[in-house]
Amino acid sequence: MEQTYNGMPAGHLPGVTWQKSRRSNPSGNCVEMARLPGGAGFAIRNSRDPEGPALIYTYEEIAAFLGGAGDGDFDNLLAAE
Numbered sequence: 001m002e003q004t005y006n007g008m009p010a011g012h013l014p015g016v017t018w019q020k021s022r023r024s025n026p027s028g029n030c031v032e033m034a035r036l037p038g039g040a041g042f043a044i045r046n047s048r049d050p051e052g053p054a055l056i057y058t059y060e061e062i063a064a065f066l067g068g069a070g071d072g073d074f075d076n077l078l079a080a081e
Contacts, residue, residue: 004036010045010054020047 004013016034024030028048035042042062043054057065068074 004040004043004056006056007053008056009051010043010049011051013043013054016043018045018047018050 013034013036015037018032018034020030020032024047030047031044032047032050033042033044036056039059041056041058043056045054046052
């Protein structure tokens with residue numbers, strides 16, 4: 001596998017298994033996440049553009065984000081303006 005970097009085409013990440021949230025809906029408003037081989041981190045892509053850019057994150061970055069999301073740290077971002 002080539003060197004991973006933010007914005008690389010998701011199609012250039014062979015051998016990863018993409019996973020959607022159970023909260024995904026039929027209108028396609030979802031993202032998918034995959035664990036990178038060798039513990040290199042995680043990739044996230046837009047499910048409506050599976051060959052489009054992937055964002056690459058370390059384990060520590062994803063753990064911090066999921067912990068904050070679980071604690072409600074970002075709930076205010078979902079409030080209607």
